[in-house]
Amino acid sequence: MNSNEVIQFISKQKTAIIASVNEEGYPVARAMLSPRKIVGKDVYFSTNTSSNKVKQYLDNPKACIYFYKRGRFKYQGVSITGTMQVCEDQPTKDMIWRFGDTLFYKKGVTDPDYCVLKFTCEQAEYYCDFKVEKIKFD
């Protein structure tokens, strides 16, 4: 698998797991809706500015995003490490906004509690059939 195939694989999955490192140095994982947009090796998510993960990424941008597909006979997973940037600028918020988001962010696209997480892929590990493959993003 090369980095383009990794991007193709993750763009098909419905759930993303994202991980951060908290104040005490523990990893913290949680599920997210699938990425809103993927541009090159940048993967965009929307989230609440007030959430714990935003605090954690502002303190420590080291991050991981993980996607998996559990088929009947085959399990595939890809764990990508990289950095997570918290974007509160209006152009980025505009780019990611979708109709219906006011359900989550009452004040609309300028809601201060709406922000964007931009993950930049650095390297990936692809797991399939008990084998691991390492992939670099250039």
Place this chain on the structure above:
Amino acid sequence: MNSNEVIQFISKQKTAIIASVNEEGYPVARAMLSPRKIVGKDVYFSTNTSSNKVKQYLDNPKACIYFYKRGRFKYQGVSITGTMQVCEDQPTKDMIWRFGDTLFYKKGVTDPDYCVLKFTCEQAEYYCDFKVEKIKFD
């Protein structure tokens, strides 16, 4: 949700996500089969001694296990931080071993590439309907 309810919730899910912190300080998440056994606040998994996660947990035992249930109308997730111990002693390996495991560990229950990960829960965050609840394990 209290700590007993957290244990009940996680014991019903088929996939666990476990996270570690790697040598460069990045969080790393990956899926695992559901826990083999849960005793009090100790959650047991089986794995390959040669895997990256074993190396990472020996260097840094800080860990997270995450479980989620994506229903039709409701999303529930629980992220538990705690410590991960790598157990290579025979009594623990015997306790976790199941018929059929020779498929993964050719040499059987004494296979040096078979070991046990024992996660001890410290605290949890339970996510449901856009709310977060913190739970302590005593």
